[in-house]
Amino acid sequence: MLTGLALFLSVLFSSILAGYLGSLTGLGGGTILVPILTLYDGIPIIYATGASLISTISTSSGAASAYIKDRITNVKLGMSLEIATTAGSIVGSLTVAYIYEHHLAYIIYIIFGIVLIGSIYPTITKGKRELPEPKPQDWTTRFFQLYGDYYDSALGKQVNYWGIRWWLGEIIMFFAGFISGLLGIGSGALKVLGMDYAMNLPMKVTTTTSNFMIGVTAATGSSIYWALGYIQPLIAAPTAIGVLLGALIGTKTLVKLKNRRIRTIFTILLGFLGIQMILRGLGIV
Amino acid sequence: MDINDVIGLSLRIGVIVSVILIATGSLLTFVEHGSNGYSVSELLSRTSVVNSSTASFNFIVNSVSQFTGLGLIYLGLVVLIATPVIRVMLSVLYFALDKNLLYTIVTAIVLFNLLIAIFVIPIFVVHN
16 A cells, blocks of 8 residues: 555656646546546545546646637637536536445446547547538527637648537537536547537637636536545645646657557557446446 | 737646645645644545545635645645636636627626536535
Protein backbone atom coordinates (compact mmCIF):
# COMPACT_ATOMS: atom_id res chain seq x y z
CA MET A 1 0.00 0.00 0.00
CA LEU A 2 1.52 3.26 -1.10
CA THR A 3 1.06 6.25 1.16
CA GLY A 4 2.47 9.74 1.45
CA LEU A 5 4.93 10.99 -1.14
CA ALA A 6 5.01 7.67 -3.04
CA LEU A 7 1.24 7.78 -3.56
CA PHE A 8 1.43 11.47 -4.56
CA LEU A 9 4.08 10.73 -7.20
CA SER A 10 2.24 7.67 -8.44
CA VAL A 11 -0.94 9.73 -8.98
CA LEU A 12 1.11 12.52 -10.58
CA PHE A 13 2.72 10.11 -13.03
CA SER A 14 -0.62 8.48 -13.95
CA SER A 15 -2.12 11.92 -14.53
CA ILE A 16 0.71 13.07 -16.80
CA LEU A 17 0.27 9.89 -18.85
CA ALA A 18 -3.52 10.32 -19.05
CA GLY A 19 -3.22 14.01 -19.97
CA TYR A 20 -0.61 13.21 -22.64
CA LEU A 21 -2.63 10.44 -24.30
CA GLY A 22 -5.86 12.40 -23.92
CA SER A 23 -4.36 15.40 -25.68
CA LEU A 24 -2.87 13.35 -28.52
CA THR A 25 -6.17 11.65 -29.27
CA GLY A 26 -8.47 14.55 -28.47
CA LEU A 27 -10.46 12.44 -26.02
CA GLY A 28 -9.38 14.38 -22.93
CA GLY A 29 -7.63 13.02 -19.88
CA GLY A 30 -10.50 11.90 -17.65
CA THR A 31 -11.71 8.92 -19.62
CA ILE A 32 -8.56 6.89 -19.03
CA LEU A 33 -7.48 8.69 -15.84
CA VAL A 34 -10.28 7.37 -13.64
CA PRO A 35 -9.70 3.68 -14.56
CA ILE A 36 -5.92 4.05 -14.10
CA LEU A 37 -6.36 5.71 -10.69
CA THR A 38 -8.88 3.14 -9.46
CA LEU A 39 -7.44 -0.03 -11.02
CA TYR A 40 -3.71 0.67 -10.70
CA ASP A 41 -3.23 3.32 -7.99
CA GLY A 42 -5.96 1.85 -5.79
CA ILE A 43 -7.70 5.20 -5.31
CA PRO A 44 -11.36 4.81 -4.24
CA ILE A 45 -13.60 5.56 -7.23
CA ILE A 46 -15.25 8.50 -5.45
CA TYR A 47 -11.93 10.33 -5.00
CA ALA A 48 -10.75 9.29 -8.50
CA THR A 49 -13.84 10.78 -10.20
CA GLY A 50 -13.65 13.91 -8.01
CA ALA A 51 -10.00 14.53 -8.90
CA SER A 52 -10.63 13.77 -12.56
CA LEU A 53 -13.60 16.12 -12.91
CA ILE A 54 -11.77 19.07 -11.35
CA SER A 55 -8.68 18.38 -13.48
CA THR A 56 -10.70 18.63 -16.71
CA ILE A 57 -11.31 22.31 -15.87
CA SER A 58 -7.58 23.07 -16.03
CA THR A 59 -6.99 21.37 -19.38
CA SER A 60 -10.17 22.75 -20.89
CA SER A 61 -9.51 26.32 -19.76
CA GLY A 62 -5.84 26.13 -20.72
CA ALA A 63 -6.62 24.93 -24.23
CA ALA A 64 -9.68 27.17 -24.65
CA SER A 65 -7.61 30.30 -24.08
CA ALA A 66 -5.50 29.32 -27.09
CA TYR A 67 -8.43 28.28 -29.29
CA ILE A 68 -10.45 31.46 -28.68
CA LYS A 69 -7.51 33.35 -30.13
CA ASP A 70 -7.73 31.30 -33.33
CA ARG A 71 -11.41 32.33 -33.66
CA ILE A 72 -12.47 28.78 -34.53
CA THR A 73 -14.48 28.21 -31.34
CA ASN A 74 -18.11 29.15 -31.92
CA VAL A 75 -19.00 30.96 -28.69
CA LYS A 76 -22.74 31.22 -29.47
CA LEU A 77 -22.98 27.54 -30.29
CA GLY A 78 -21.05 26.61 -27.13
CA MET A 79 -23.09 28.89 -24.89
CA SER A 80 -26.46 27.74 -26.22
CA LEU A 81 -25.50 24.09 -25.70
CA GLU A 82 -24.12 24.75 -22.20
CA ILE A 83 -27.70 25.26 -20.99
CA ALA A 84 -28.13 21.52 -21.51
CA THR A 85 -24.67 20.36 -20.39
CA THR A 86 -24.86 22.25 -17.07
CA ALA A 87 -28.41 21.00 -16.40
CA GLY A 88 -27.30 17.46 -17.30
CA SER A 89 -24.29 17.76 -15.03
CA ILE A 90 -26.48 18.76 -12.06
CA VAL A 91 -28.75 15.74 -12.61
CA GLY A 92 -25.72 13.44 -13.13
CA SER A 93 -23.96 14.61 -9.94
CA LEU A 94 -27.11 14.17 -7.87
CA THR A 95 -27.65 10.71 -9.41
CA VAL A 96 -24.13 9.59 -8.51
CA ALA A 97 -24.67 10.88 -4.94
CA TYR A 98 -27.73 8.61 -4.71
CA ILE A 99 -25.76 5.67 -6.16
CA TYR A 100 -22.89 5.96 -3.65
CA GLU A 101 -25.23 6.58 -0.75
CA HIS A 102 -26.98 3.28 -1.51
CA HIS A 103 -23.68 1.41 -1.99
CA LEU A 104 -24.30 0.75 -5.66
CA ALA A 105 -20.81 1.76 -6.86
CA TYR A 106 -20.65 -1.33 -9.09
CA ILE A 107 -23.11 0.44 -11.43
CA ILE A 108 -20.55 3.22 -11.96
CA TYR A 109 -17.81 0.71 -12.84
CA ILE A 110 -20.05 -0.97 -15.41
CA ILE A 111 -21.24 2.31 -17.00
CA PHE A 112 -17.64 3.50 -17.07
CA GLY A 113 -16.59 0.32 -18.85
CA ILE A 114 -19.34 0.79 -21.43
CA VAL A 115 -18.33 4.44 -22.01
CA LEU A 116 -14.67 3.41 -22.46
CA ILE A 117 -15.54 0.77 -25.03
CA GLY A 118 -18.03 3.14 -26.68
CA SER A 119 -15.26 5.74 -27.02
CA ILE A 120 -13.37 3.44 -29.37
CA TYR A 121 -15.71 4.27 -32.25
CA PRO A 122 -15.20 8.07 -32.35
CA THR A 123 -11.46 7.52 -31.76
CA ILE A 124 -11.19 5.35 -34.87
CA THR A 125 -13.48 7.38 -37.14
CA LYS A 126 -12.20 10.78 -36.01
CA GLY A 127 -10.46 12.80 -38.65
CA LYS A 128 -11.88 10.90 -41.59
CA ARG A 129 -13.65 13.89 -43.03
CA GLU A 130 -12.91 17.48 -42.15
CA LEU A 131 -16.00 19.21 -43.53
CA PRO A 132 -19.56 17.86 -43.55
CA GLU A 133 -21.85 17.78 -46.58
CA PRO A 134 -23.83 21.04 -46.36
CA LYS A 135 -27.46 20.47 -45.38
CA PRO A 136 -30.33 22.98 -45.73
CA GLN A 137 -30.70 25.49 -42.90
CA ASP A 138 -33.66 25.02 -40.58
CA TRP A 139 -35.50 27.41 -38.22
CA THR A 140 -32.99 26.75 -35.38
CA THR A 141 -30.11 27.84 -37.64
CA ARG A 142 -31.73 31.25 -38.02
CA PHE A 143 -33.21 31.59 -34.52
CA PHE A 144 -30.03 30.64 -32.65
CA GLN A 145 -27.75 32.40 -35.15
CA LEU A 146 -25.71 29.26 -35.74
CA TYR A 147 -23.56 30.66 -38.51
CA GLY A 148 -19.81 30.87 -38.50
CA ASP A 149 -16.65 30.99 -40.52
CA TYR A 150 -12.97 30.40 -39.93
CA TYR A 151 -9.75 30.14 -41.86
CA ASP A 152 -8.59 26.53 -42.19
CA SER A 153 -4.81 26.58 -42.54
CA ALA A 154 -4.63 22.89 -43.51
CA LEU A 155 -7.17 23.29 -46.32
CA GLY A 156 -5.84 26.76 -47.11
CA LYS A 157 -9.27 28.36 -47.43
CA GLN A 158 -12.00 30.23 -45.61
CA VAL A 159 -14.74 27.86 -44.40
CA ASN A 160 -18.34 29.07 -44.06
CA TYR A 161 -20.67 26.78 -42.14
CA TRP A 162 -23.95 26.64 -40.26
CA GLY A 163 -25.46 24.35 -37.65
CA ILE A 164 -28.82 22.59 -37.92
CA ARG A 165 -31.14 20.61 -35.56
CA TRP A 166 -30.21 22.64 -32.47
CA TRP A 167 -32.85 20.79 -30.44
CA LEU A 168 -31.26 17.40 -31.18
CA GLY A 169 -27.85 18.76 -30.23
CA GLU A 170 -29.36 20.04 -27.00
CA ILE A 171 -30.76 16.59 -26.11
CA ILE A 172 -27.39 14.91 -26.74
CA MET A 173 -25.63 17.64 -24.70
CA PHE A 174 -27.92 17.02 -21.74
CA PHE A 175 -26.87 13.39 -21.88
CA ALA A 176 -23.18 14.39 -22.22
CA GLY A 177 -23.53 16.62 -19.14
CA PHE A 178 -25.24 13.80 -17.27
CA ILE A 179 -22.36 11.40 -18.04
CA SER A 180 -19.86 14.12 -17.03
CA GLY A 181 -21.51 14.52 -13.62
CA LEU A 182 -22.00 10.78 -13.20
CA LEU A 183 -18.47 9.63 -14.08
CA GLY A 184 -16.34 12.71 -13.40
CA ILE A 185 -15.12 13.05 -16.99
CA GLY A 186 -15.36 15.85 -19.56
CA SER A 187 -17.31 13.57 -21.95
CA GLY A 188 -15.78 15.44 -24.88
CA ALA A 189 -16.33 12.47 -27.19
CA LEU A 190 -20.09 12.66 -26.67
CA LYS A 191 -20.08 16.42 -27.15
CA VAL A 192 -18.18 16.08 -30.43
CA LEU A 193 -20.58 13.34 -31.54
CA GLY A 194 -23.56 15.58 -30.81
CA MET A 195 -22.26 18.52 -32.79
CA ASP A 196 -20.78 16.43 -35.59
CA TYR A 197 -23.67 14.07 -36.35
CA ALA A 198 -26.69 15.95 -35.03
CA MET A 199 -25.77 19.51 -35.95
CA ASN A 200 -23.64 18.84 -39.06
CA LEU A 201 -20.69 21.05 -38.10
CA PRO A 202 -17.04 20.94 -39.26
CA MET A 203 -14.66 18.84 -37.16
CA LYS A 204 -12.47 21.78 -36.11
CA VAL A 205 -15.50 23.69 -34.81
CA THR A 206 -16.88 20.71 -32.88
CA THR A 207 -13.59 19.83 -31.16
CA THR A 208 -12.68 23.38 -30.12
CA THR A 209 -16.24 24.25 -29.07
CA SER A 210 -16.56 20.98 -27.14
CA ASN A 211 -13.35 21.83 -25.30
CA PHE A 212 -14.73 25.31 -24.59
CA MET A 213 -17.83 23.74 -23.03
CA ILE A 214 -16.06 21.15 -20.86
CA GLY A 215 -14.78 23.73 -18.34
CA VAL A 216 -18.23 25.13 -17.56
CA THR A 217 -19.81 21.67 -17.41
CA ALA A 218 -17.08 20.40 -15.10
CA ALA A 219 -17.27 23.47 -12.84
CA THR A 220 -20.99 22.74 -12.33
CA GLY A 221 -20.37 19.12 -11.36
CA SER A 222 -17.26 19.92 -9.29
CA SER A 223 -19.22 22.33 -7.07
CA ILE A 224 -21.69 19.58 -6.18
CA TYR A 225 -18.85 17.04 -5.79
CA TRP A 226 -17.17 19.52 -3.43
CA ALA A 227 -20.20 19.66 -1.13
CA LEU A 228 -20.51 15.88 -1.22
CA GLY A 229 -16.87 15.47 -0.14
CA TYR A 230 -15.71 13.71 -3.33
CA ILE A 231 -12.65 15.94 -3.68
CA GLN A 232 -9.62 14.75 -1.72
CA PRO A 233 -7.18 17.71 -1.85
CA LEU A 234 -3.94 15.71 -1.98
CA ILE A 235 -5.24 13.44 -4.71
CA ALA A 236 -6.83 16.29 -6.68
CA ALA A 237 -3.59 18.32 -6.44
CA PRO A 238 -1.26 15.96 -8.38
CA THR A 239 -4.11 15.16 -10.76
CA ALA A 240 -4.82 18.78 -11.71
CA ILE A 241 -1.13 19.53 -12.22
CA GLY A 242 -0.31 16.21 -13.90
CA VAL A 243 -3.11 16.20 -16.46
CA LEU A 244 -2.33 19.79 -17.46
CA LEU A 245 1.38 19.00 -17.76
CA GLY A 246 0.67 15.89 -19.82
CA ALA A 247 -1.68 17.82 -22.10
CA LEU A 248 0.97 20.53 -22.65
CA ILE A 249 3.58 17.91 -23.58
CA GLY A 250 0.98 16.32 -25.86
CA THR A 251 0.28 19.56 -27.75
CA LYS A 252 3.99 20.15 -28.24
CA THR A 253 4.64 16.68 -29.68
CA LEU A 254 1.37 16.45 -31.61
CA VAL A 255 2.98 17.24 -34.93
CA LYS A 256 6.05 15.08 -34.50
CA LEU A 257 4.47 11.72 -33.73
CA LYS A 258 2.85 9.30 -36.11
CA ASN A 259 -0.80 9.82 -35.32
CA ARG A 260 -2.07 6.44 -36.49
CA ARG A 261 0.17 4.39 -34.21
CA ILE A 262 -0.85 6.43 -31.16
CA ARG A 263 -4.48 5.99 -32.13
CA THR A 264 -4.09 2.20 -32.37
CA ILE A 265 -2.37 1.99 -28.98
CA PHE A 266 -5.03 4.20 -27.45
CA THR A 267 -7.85 2.09 -28.92
CA ILE A 268 -6.37 -1.06 -27.41
CA LEU A 269 -5.96 0.73 -24.07
CA LEU A 270 -9.61 1.88 -24.12
CA GLY A 271 -10.83 -1.67 -24.75
CA PHE A 272 -8.52 -3.15 -22.12
CA LEU A 273 -9.48 -0.64 -19.40
CA GLY A 274 -13.16 -0.89 -20.38
CA ILE A 275 -13.22 -4.67 -19.94
CA GLN A 276 -11.37 -4.38 -16.63
CA MET A 277 -13.84 -1.80 -15.30
CA ILE A 278 -16.80 -4.00 -16.26
CA LEU A 279 -15.20 -7.05 -14.64
CA ARG A 280 -14.51 -5.00 -11.49
CA GLY A 281 -18.14 -3.87 -11.48
CA LEU A 282 -19.33 -7.46 -11.76
CA GLY A 283 -17.05 -8.39 -8.87
CA ILE A 284 -14.90 -10.77 -10.97
CA VAL A 285 -11.54 -9.02 -10.47
CA MET B 1 -8.40 44.33 -27.00
CA ASP B 2 -11.89 42.90 -27.51
CA ILE B 3 -13.88 40.81 -25.05
CA ASN B 4 -12.74 37.49 -26.57
CA ASP B 5 -9.17 38.43 -25.71
CA VAL B 6 -10.27 39.35 -22.18
CA ILE B 7 -11.98 35.95 -21.84
CA GLY B 8 -8.93 34.12 -23.18
CA LEU B 9 -6.63 36.03 -20.86
CA SER B 10 -8.83 35.47 -17.79
CA LEU B 11 -8.88 31.72 -18.48
CA ARG B 12 -5.10 31.63 -18.74
CA ILE B 13 -4.56 33.68 -15.58
CA GLY B 14 -7.07 31.52 -13.67
CA VAL B 15 -5.29 28.29 -14.62
CA ILE B 16 -1.80 29.66 -13.92
CA VAL B 17 -2.75 31.10 -10.50
CA SER B 18 -4.51 27.87 -9.55
CA VAL B 19 -1.57 25.65 -10.57
CA ILE B 20 0.89 27.85 -8.62
CA LEU B 21 -1.31 27.70 -5.50
CA ILE B 22 -1.81 23.92 -5.76
CA ALA B 23 1.90 23.24 -6.37
CA THR B 24 3.01 25.53 -3.52
CA GLY B 25 0.45 23.97 -1.17
CA SER B 26 1.58 20.44 -2.04
CA LEU B 27 5.24 21.32 -1.57
CA LEU B 28 4.53 23.01 1.76
CA THR B 29 2.60 19.96 2.98
CA PHE B 30 5.59 17.69 2.33
CA VAL B 31 8.20 20.12 3.67
CA GLU B 32 6.26 20.62 6.91
CA HIS B 33 5.43 16.88 7.19
CA GLY B 34 1.73 17.56 7.16
CA SER B 35 -0.80 20.35 7.36
CA ASN B 36 -3.60 21.57 9.64
CA GLY B 37 -2.69 19.00 12.31
CA TYR B 38 -2.74 16.03 9.93
CA SER B 39 0.36 13.99 9.11
CA VAL B 40 1.30 13.35 5.47
CA SER B 41 0.22 9.72 5.73
CA GLU B 42 -3.15 10.76 7.14
CA LEU B 43 -3.62 13.25 4.30
CA LEU B 44 -2.35 10.92 1.61
CA SER B 45 -3.77 7.48 1.99
CA ARG B 46 -6.47 5.71 0.06
CA THR B 47 -8.81 5.77 3.01
CA SER B 48 -8.10 9.40 3.97
CA VAL B 49 -11.00 11.03 5.80
CA VAL B 50 -9.74 14.48 4.81
CA ASN B 51 -11.87 15.71 1.93
CA SER B 52 -13.77 18.69 0.59
CA SER B 53 -16.85 18.04 2.79
CA THR B 54 -14.92 19.58 5.71
CA ALA B 55 -13.48 22.40 3.61
CA SER B 56 -16.00 25.08 4.49
CA PHE B 57 -15.56 28.73 3.58
CA ASN B 58 -14.29 29.53 7.10
CA PHE B 59 -11.90 26.58 7.12
CA ILE B 60 -10.31 27.71 3.84
CA VAL B 61 -10.06 31.37 4.90
CA ASN B 62 -8.44 30.42 8.23
CA SER B 63 -6.04 27.93 6.62
CA VAL B 64 -4.98 30.39 3.93
CA SER B 65 -4.40 33.18 6.48
CA GLN B 66 -2.16 30.77 8.43
CA PHE B 67 -0.47 29.82 5.13
CA THR B 68 -0.97 26.06 5.53
CA GLY B 69 -0.36 23.62 2.68
CA LEU B 70 -3.90 22.30 2.75
CA GLY B 71 -5.31 25.84 2.71
CA LEU B 72 -3.32 26.76 -0.41
CA ILE B 73 -4.38 23.58 -2.22
CA TYR B 74 -8.04 24.24 -1.45
CA LEU B 75 -7.70 27.87 -2.55
CA GLY B 76 -6.10 26.71 -5.81
CA LEU B 77 -8.98 24.30 -6.44
CA VAL B 78 -11.52 27.06 -5.69
CA VAL B 79 -9.76 29.36 -8.20
CA LEU B 80 -9.92 26.53 -10.75
CA ILE B 81 -13.70 26.12 -10.31
CA ALA B 82 -14.20 29.90 -10.35
CA THR B 83 -12.36 30.33 -13.68
CA PRO B 84 -15.17 29.08 -15.95
CA VAL B 85 -17.72 30.96 -13.80
CA ILE B 86 -15.89 34.22 -14.52
CA ARG B 87 -15.78 33.31 -18.18
CA VAL B 88 -19.58 32.91 -18.28
CA MET B 89 -20.02 36.22 -16.41
CA LEU B 90 -17.84 37.98 -19.00
CA SER B 91 -19.88 36.37 -21.77
CA VAL B 92 -23.14 37.73 -20.32
CA LEU B 93 -21.51 41.16 -20.37
CA TYR B 94 -20.27 40.65 -23.93
CA PHE B 95 -23.70 39.78 -25.34
CA ALA B 96 -25.38 42.55 -23.34
CA LEU B 97 -22.95 45.13 -24.78
CA ASP B 98 -23.49 43.58 -28.22
CA LYS B 99 -27.25 44.18 -27.68
CA ASN B 100 -27.92 40.53 -28.52
CA LEU B 101 -30.99 39.89 -26.35
CA LEU B 102 -31.35 36.17 -27.12
CA TYR B 103 -27.75 35.37 -26.20
CA THR B 104 -27.78 37.61 -23.15
CA ILE B 105 -30.66 35.43 -21.90
CA VAL B 106 -28.94 32.20 -23.00
CA THR B 107 -25.70 33.01 -21.14
CA ALA B 108 -27.67 34.24 -18.12
CA ILE B 109 -29.41 30.82 -17.95
CA VAL B 110 -26.00 29.07 -18.04
CA LEU B 111 -24.79 31.37 -15.25
CA PHE B 112 -27.98 30.63 -13.30
CA ASN B 113 -27.36 26.84 -13.59
CA LEU B 114 -23.78 27.32 -12.40
CA LEU B 115 -24.76 29.45 -9.40
CA ILE B 116 -27.51 26.96 -8.45
CA ALA B 117 -24.89 24.18 -8.45
CA ILE B 118 -22.44 26.24 -6.40
CA PHE B 119 -24.69 27.87 -3.81
CA VAL B 120 -28.12 26.20 -3.68
CA ILE B 121 -27.68 22.45 -4.23
CA PRO B 122 -24.93 22.07 -1.56
CA ILE B 123 -27.47 23.19 1.08
CA PHE B 124 -29.69 20.22 0.18
CA VAL B 125 -27.09 17.50 -0.38
CA VAL B 126 -25.24 17.98 2.91
CA HIS B 127 -27.51 16.58 5.56
CA ASN B 128 -25.13 16.10 8.45
